[in-house]
Amino acid sequence: MTQIPLLPPPFPAAEFHSRLKALRTAMAARQVDLLIVNQFEHIGYFGGYWSTGSMYHAFLIPIDGEPVAILRALDAPIFRELSCFTEYVAFNDSANPLKTVAQTILAKGYGAAAIGLEYDSNFLTVNRARELESLLPNARMVDFSHIMWEMRQVKSPLELVYLEAAAEICDRAVKAAFDVAQPGINEREVFTAMTGEAWRSGADNGAVAVMTSGPRSSMLHASLGHRTLAEGDIVHVEPIPRFRGYSSRMQRPKSIGAPTDEQMRTAETMIRIQDEQYRAMKPGAEAKEVDRILREGILAAGLRDSYTGITGYTLGFVSAPRLSDFTRVFLPDSAWQLKKNQVFHMYTSARGMSFSETIVVTPEGGERLTKMDRRLFY
Structure with missing residues (x-):
C-alpha cells in the first residue's frame, strides 16, 4: 500500500x-x-x-x-x-x-x-x-x-495548492491502475485499483474516474464495462478526483502487450502537438490561437478526419450536477484571452488513445500540475 x-x-x-x-x-x-x-x-x-x-x-x-x-x-x-x-x-x-x-x-x-x-x-x-x-x-x-x-476564473495561491493536491491524486490513481492492467484482468479490477488509490490519497467525491478498454477505448464518456483485458487492447483511464471540491484531471493510455510502431508514432505525435499548445498558454494569448495549434496540428498529421470537439475547458471548484465547467472552452471561435493562474483541463484524442493534463497559465506558458510521464504506457 x-x-x-x-x-x-x-x-x-x-x-x-x-x-x-x-x-x-x-x-x-x-x-x-x-x-x-x-x-x-x-x-x-x-x-x-x-x-x-x-x-x-x-x-x-x-x-x-x-x-x-x-x-x-x-x-x-x-x-x-x-x-x-x-x-x-x-x-x-x-x-x-x-x-x-x-x-x-x-x-x-x-x-x-x-x-x-x-x-x-x-x-x-x-x-x-x-x-x-x-x-x-x-x-x-x-x-x-x-x-x-x-x-472564479483566476485562481488564488491557496486554490492552486488544492488543485496541485488533486493533480497528485490523479498521478497516483493512474499509476495504481496501470500496475494492475495486465492480460487476463477484468477491467473492473483496474477501475477498483484506480478509484481506491484516489480515495486513499484524499479524493472527496464518489465518481472519481472514467475507464474504458479495447474497442471502446475511444469512448471518452462510456460507462464501465465488464471486459477481460487481452493482448492488443488499449486501456483508457481518466481520474477526475476532487480535493475539497477542487478538481484536477488527466488522461493516459496503456497498451496491453507491446504497442505497434504506428501506435507509438501516433502517441508521440499527439504529445508533441499538445506540448506546443501548452507552451503557447501564456497570459494574453488568444484562446482560439491556442486551440488552433492542437486542432490543426492533429488534422494536418492525419490522425483524425475531423475535429469538432473542444480542446480544453475550465477547472476549479466543481460540484454535481455539473461534472465539468464550460465557462471557458477552447474552440476555433473562442474570442477570449488567457489570464495568469487560470487552470484548464487540456485534452486530445485520436485512434483510440487520449492524453490530457491539468494546466495552469503562467508567464512562461502552460505549466502541468499533473506530473505523470507523457507517453503510451505498456
Missing part, C-alpha cells in the same frame, strides 16, 4: 472574506442589495460548504453584514463543520424551502430591495424563480447570471 500524501489544510476564513469583498463590489456595481446564491459551486466558493441537491437551498449575501445560509435541517451540521460563517436558517423536510427563503428575506428587511438572482443556476428552475418572484412582490429582481462563474 502506498503512503498517504500530506494534504493541505482547509482554507482560512480570510480566503472567503476576500472572495466576499470582491463579490460585493460586483453587487454594488449592479445596485444589488441582496444576492440569492443557489448554484452549488458558488455556495461552496463563497460560503465554504455544500450539501445535497435533494431540496432547494440558498446562501443569502447582503451588500453589508453576515451572509445567511438557508438549508435543510439535516444539512445544518455540515454547514457548522465546514463554513467560516455562522448564521443559518434550517427548514424541516415538510417545509417549502422557497417560502423559508422569502420569509428570511422579509425578516431581514429586504422585501422591497433589489435582489440578485442566478437565472443561469442549475437549481433555480423556471418554476422556482417564478415562485420567488411571487413571494417577494415588492422586490426588484436583478439578473446576476454569469458573474460568479467569471469571478
Whole structure:
C-alpha cells in the first residue's frame, strides 16, 4: 500500500472574506442589495460548504453584514463543520424551502430591495424563480447570471495548492491502475485499483474516474464495462478526483502487450502537438490561437478526419450536477484571452488513445500540475 500524501489544510476564513469583498463590489456595481446564491459551486466558493441537491437551498449575501445560509435541517451540521460563517436558517423536510427563503428575506428587511438572482443556476428552475418572484412582490429582481462563474476564473495561491493536491491524486490513481492492467484482468479490477488509490490519497467525491478498454477505448464518456483485458487492447483511464471540491484531471493510455510502431508514432505525435499548445498558454494569448495549434496540428498529421470537439475547458471548484465547467472552452471561435493562474483541463484524442493534463497559465506558458510521464504506457 502506498503512503498517504500530506494534504493541505482547509482554507482560512480570510480566503472567503476576500472572495466576499470582491463579490460585493460586483453587487454594488449592479445596485444589488441582496444576492440569492443557489448554484452549488458558488455556495461552496463563497460560503465554504455544500450539501445535497435533494431540496432547494440558498446562501443569502447582503451588500453589508453576515451572509445567511438557508438549508435543510439535516444539512445544518455540515454547514457548522465546514463554513467560516455562522448564521443559518434550517427548514424541516415538510417545509417549502422557497417560502423559508422569502420569509428570511422579509425578516431581514429586504422585501422591497433589489435582489440578485442566478437565472443561469442549475437549481433555480423556471418554476422556482417564478415562485420567488411571487413571494417577494415588492422586490426588484436583478439578473446576476454569469458573474460568479467569471469571478472564479483566476485562481488564488491557496486554490492552486488544492488543485496541485488533486493533480497528485490523479498521478497516483493512474499509476495504481496501470500496475494492475495486465492480460487476463477484468477491467473492473483496474477501475477498483484506480478509484481506491484516489480515495486513499484524499479524493472527496464518489465518481472519481472514467475507464474504458479495447474497442471502446475511444469512448471518452462510456460507462464501465465488464471486459477481460487481452493482448492488443488499449486501456483508457481518466481520474477526475476532487480535493475539497477542487478538481484536477488527466488522461493516459496503456497498451496491453507491446504497442505497434504506428501506435507509438501516433502517441508521440499527439504529445508533441499538445506540448506546443501548452507552451503557447501564456497570459494574453488568444484562446482560439491556442486551440488552433492542437486542432490543426492533429488534422494536418492525419490522425483524425475531423475535429469538432473542444480542446480544453475550465477547472476549479466543481460540484454535481455539473461534472465539468464550460465557462471557458477552447474552440476555433473562442474570442477570449488567457489570464495568469487560470487552470484548464487540456485534452486530445485520436485512434483510440487520449492524453490530457491539468494546466495552469503562467508567464512562461502552460505549466502541468499533473506530473505523470507523457507517453503510451505498456
